[in-house]
Amino acid sequence: MIPVLEMRQVKKYYRMGDETVHALDGVDLAVAEGDFIAIVGPSGSGKSTLMHLLGFLDQPTEGTLHFEGKEVSQISSNERAKIRSEKIGFVFQSFNLLPRLTVQQNVLLPHYYHKKRDPGAAERAEKALATVGMSDRALHRPGQLSGGQRQRVAIARALTNNPSLILADEPTGNLDSSTAHSILDLFTELNQQGRTIILVTHDAQVAGRMRRQIHVADGKIIRDQTR
Amino acid sequence: MNLFISIWHGLRQIWTHKLRSLLSLLSVFLGVASLVVIVGFISGLFVKWERSIYESGGIEKITIEDDYLPKQQSHLKSLSNGRTFEDAQAIRKLCHHIEAVSPEIGLDGTVIANAKPFQGRIQGVTPGTFITSRMEVIRGRLITDKDIKQHKSVVVLGSNVVKAIFPPNSDPLGKTISINGDPFTVVGLLKNYVQMNGDFNILDWKNKFTYIPISTMEDRFRSSRKLTWFDIQVENIASIDQTVQEVSNVLIHTHRGLKDFRIETRVDDIALFNKTKAGFDSTGIAIGLVTLLIGGVGITNLMLASVSERMREIGLCKAIGATDSDIFIQILAEATCLSAIGGAMGVGFGIIAIQVLQLALVKSEYSPILSMSACAIGFVFSLIFGVVAGVYPAIQASRLNPIDALRYE
Numbered sequence: 166m167i168p169v170l171e172m173r174q175v176k177k178y179y180r181m182g183d184e185t186v187h188a189l190d191g192v193d194l195a196v197a198e199g200d201f202i203a204i205v206g207p208s209g210s211g212k213s214t215l216m217h218l219l220g221f222l223d224q225p226t227e228g229t230l231h232f233e234g235k236e237v238s239q240i241s242s243n244e245r246a247k248i249r250s251e252k253i254g255f256v257f258q259s260f261n262l263l264p265r266l267t268v269q270q271n272v273l274l275p276h277y278y279h280k281k282r283d284p285g286a287a288e289r290a291e292k293a294l295a296t297v298g299m300s301d302r303a304l305h306r307p308g309q310l311s312g313g314q315r316q317r318v319a320i321a322r323a324l325t326n327n328p329s330l331i332l333a334d335e336p337t338g339n340l341d342s343s344t345a346h347s348i349l350d351l352f353t354e355l356n357q358q359g360r361t362i363i364l365v366t367h368d369a370q371v372a373g374r375m376r377r378q379i380h381v382a383d384g385k386i387i388r389d390q391t392r
Numbered sequence: 393m394n395l396f397i398s399i400w401h402g403l404r405q406i407w408t409h410k411l412r413s414l415l416s417l418l419s420v421f422l423g424v425a426s427l428v429v430i431v432g433f434i435s436g437l438f439v440k441w442e443r444s445i446y447e448s449g450g451i452e453k454i455t456i457e458d459d460y461l462p463k464q465q466s467h468l469k470s471l472s473n474g475r476t477f478e479d480a481q482a483i484r485k486l487c488h489h490i491e492a493v494s495p496e497i498g499l500d501g502t503v504i505a506n507a508k509p510f511q512g513r514i515q516g517v518t519p520g521t522f523i524t525s526r527m528e529v530i531r532g533r534l535i536t537d538k539d540i541k542q543h544k545s546v547v548v549l550g551s552n553v554v555k556a557i558f559p560p561n562s563d564p565l566g567k568t569i570s571i572n573g574d575p576f577t578v579v580g581l582l583k584n585y586v587q588m589n590g591d592f593n594i595l596d597w598k599n600k601f602t603y604i605p606i607s608t609m610e611d612r613f614r615s616s617r618k619l620t621w622f623d624i625q626v627e628n629i630a631s632i633d634q635t636v637q638e639v640s641n642v643l644i645h646t647h648r649g650l651k652d653f654r655i656e657t658r659v660d661d662i663a664l665f666n667k668t669k670a671g672f673d674s675t676g677i678a679i680g681l682v683t684l685l686i687g688g689v690g691i692t693n694l695m696l697a698s699v700s701e702r703m704r705e706i707g708l709c710k711a712i713g714a715t716d717s718d719i720f721i722q723i724l725a726e727a728t729c730l731s732a733i734g735g736a737m738g739v740g741f742g743i744i745a746i747q748v749l750q751l752a753l754v755k756s757e758y759s760p761i762l763s764m765s766a767c768a769i770g771f772v773f774s775l776i777f778g779v780v781a782g783v784y785p786a787i788q789a790s791r792l793n794p795i796d797a798l799r800y801e
Contacts, residue, residue, distance in 0.1 A: 222711060222794050241717045250713020257798065261708040266407045277397055278713040322712070 167234045168195040169329055169361050170219060171250075175228035176348075177214050177384075185298055188214040188224070190384035196330070201356040203372035206381035213334075215381060216365045220253055220332045232257040234328065249389045251276050254323025256333035260315040262307040268294070272322045286325065293324040297327040297351060313344035320351060331355070333364045349374050395725065400724035405698070406733070416694040417734030420777070424738025425745065427487060427680025428773035430758035432746045434672045439761050440594050441665060443587055449524045451629055452491065454620040456643070459654040472652040474618040475607055479646050480518065488639040489631035492523035496621040497554035497609045503553055503602050505569040510556040514571055514602045516609020526626045527598060532565050532580035535795050541604040546608075547571065548580035552599040574612055576604060588657065594757065632657055677766070681773060687734060688777035695727045695785035706789055707797025720790035727782025728775060730749055735774025739767045 177189040188211045196202065197218075206212040211222065217223040218230065221237075224245070230238045233249065249255075254275075262271045272294055272349075276286040287311045297317040307315055314337060323331050333352065338343035356362050356376075364375060372378050380388040406413040445451070458474055460466075476496055480495035497516040502509050515521070522534050529548065547569065558564045564578045585595040626635045634693055636655050643653055699706070706719055714722075746762045753759035 195466060217795055220711070246710065246713055246715040246718075251780060255711050257708075261704060261798070263705060263708075274709070275712040277401075278709070278715070278718055326713075358452075 166197065167199050169200075169233060170194075170196040171231040172218070172225075173229045173231075175225045175230060177211075177218065177223070178226045182224055187384050189218070191228070192384075192386055194379070194386065194389075196361065196363065198329075198361055199356070200361050200363070201353070201376040203365060203375035203378045204367065204381060205367065205372045205378055206323045207367060210375075210381045211384040212381045214363055214384075216332060216334055216363075219330070219363060220255060221248045223305075226347040246278075250275060251326060252329045254326065254328035254331040256316070256319050256323050256331065257334045258299065258335040258338040260307070260312075260319045261340075262315055262318060264307050267304050267306055268299060268310070268318050271307065271318055272325055274322060275326050290321070291325065291326050293357055294318075296324060296355070298322045311344075312340050313348060313362065316344075316348050317351065320348075320355075324355075329361060331362045332362055333362065336364065337366075337368070345371070395721065398493040398722045398725035399729055401404070401722060405726050406730055409698075412694065413730060413733075416625075416792050417687070417730050417737070418691045418698065419690050420731050420734030421683060421687075421738040421772050422739065423680050423683030423685075423687050424735045424774055425741045427770045428739060428742025428766045429745050429749070429760065430676040430679060431673065431763045431766035432742070432749075433742055433758065434669075434676050435763040435766075436758065436760040438665075438669045438672070440587075444594060445658070445665065447526055447585075447587075447598070449526070449625060449705060451658050452626045452632070453524060453658055454624040454626060454632070454639065455656045455658075456624070457641070457654050457656060461650060461651055461652050465652075469652055472649070472650050473647070474616075475622045475653060475681050476617050476619060476646075477518075477610070479643060480520075480619075482642050482646050483639055484520075486637060486642050489627045491625040491627050492520035494518065494520040494524040494621070494623040494625070495605055495619045495628070496623075497605060497607075497614055497618075498620040501572045503549075503557060503571050503577055505557040505564070505567065505571060506559065508557045508715070510602075511551060512550075512602060514604065514609070514613070516606040516614075518604050518606050520625070521603070521623075525598070526624045527585075529580040530583045531795045532579055535603055535605050543607045543611055544605055545574065545576045546579040546605065547576040548576060548603040549584060550582050550599045550601045550603075551584035552596070553602055554581055571602065571604065572613060584684070593763055620773050632659065637733050641698065650798055666668060677769060680766075680770060684770075684773055684777050688731070688781040689775075689783040691727050691731055691778060692784055694730070695723060696788065698726075698781040699723060699785050699789045702789075703792065703797045707794045707799075710794035711798060712791070714792065719792070721763070723786035723789045724779060724782040727740050727781060727785065728778035731774045731778025731781060735771045735778075739771050739772065742770070743768065745768045 169194040172192050175192045179186040179188055192215065204212050204215060210272050215309065218225055225238060228238065257262060263274065269290065272290045273286060276283060291310055294303055299314065299317050299321060302310060302314065310318065337348055340348060352362055352364065353374065366372050377391040379386055447711040455477060461469055461472065477495050478492045484490060484493045495518060499514055501514040502511055517535055518540060519534060519536060536547055549564065554564055557569065564581060567578050568575050569578060586593055587595040624639060626632055636657060640655055644651065645652065709719060743762060746760050750759050
């Protein structure tokens, strides 16, 4: 089976003044369909950079990147936007909901940036809200919701376009432990439904709930284990 | 993302920051409103000027005036007879492209009927006068060539004269009135000319005249045969130069070579009119546009602030699939909506302001007229300036790196 996403000898350098920072220094990684991955590492390890590459927010300096079998190492920013729009669902630590939009409108937001009209979008948004258990709050605004509820809405937003890959960046970082637990339960449930999920965290306990753990340090994968 | 959704988002964003949006569109609003009002005043003046040119004969009118003899002819001064009715008859007979010739002899006099006097201008005229001065009878008839030939004692009255000397509901036609002591029969009543500018009738001068045949005037009231006014109406503007030359030839002949006249056309008047109007219009529009420009700068400023305030939001939109051009259009649409709302409010306020000013200045000849083209220019420029004002912030926003934008606190 073709992996959803495959990295070979991927390197990412940044220039900071006169110095070159090797944020990623030769990463090999294959994400299979249905994977449930935690990327773990201390800050400065390169896990954020890895996450940006996995989410097509950035592109590698060297190495190759394949997405659903296609070579996508050096593509234009519009092509990356298209992949993000159609194939990737993002969940952030600080939820990033737009306060002036209703829950429903927030969930539909990715659809606005689709180039083609999609008559099924509203229905899928409804379904996504049902999946995260927020159907009854569709007309509320984010300000009227608790942190856990907001993150559920953000997850629903990530689900609307039926992505191949869900990327979550410290999704429980701003939540208390019981709420965090229920959010992780939700991710587990989504994974059991067949979703491919990658979660970035520095919290070993959170990482422990994922099936596969990838440890990053100094721009390299130092351990990749599957339970 | 389609344009309508961008505009919808723009409007939501503007509505979210009502006060801030209102303040920054205020200068666009003032710019457009001032443009509409200033151009309204200018239009008011020029529409009246234009109308008065038309009502007094229009652009096709040629006026013949008395003039001093040139130096080399000045010793013949005692031979000069000035402009006469015979000149008019010769011109009518000999010149081409002539619509009407209007020789007039006028004097101040008193018209009396029913023991009520009216002090005004008595004009000895030919039928041509009613053409050059654009006057029609409402009842009865005008002065005819036959009246002139037979030196008849008939009179055509302006509406103000009728009102002054006849009781309401009476029929002046056929009645005898006294002009400077001589009896005349009323044969025609002129239309009442009204061009109201508030309470001020700019055509009222047309209603104040008493017209009698020019020959009768010469007989009864004047020892001299000299004309007081002498106008010619040409058929069309293209033949003015030729007609001026022909009229000059005839007059040189009838005046036996004496150059004691000068011929004036209104071509220069019209050129002056157009030049002055263009000058005023462009000044008015320039003032409005400068204010609008200031408004545009205000909108640029607001949008820049708004972009840096919404870094995370823009980052998010990019992360979930917005392209650079989506963001560009979104910010541009917002700036344009903001400016267009200001423009539309300005047009609305301008229209109301002109109506209020028309009521307030009802007795003045300076009351404004609503210019639809000023409204259109104001609104279109508010749109254009909105787009221009939005370009820089939109470029800034579209260039944001989603990673940096998401990290921004």
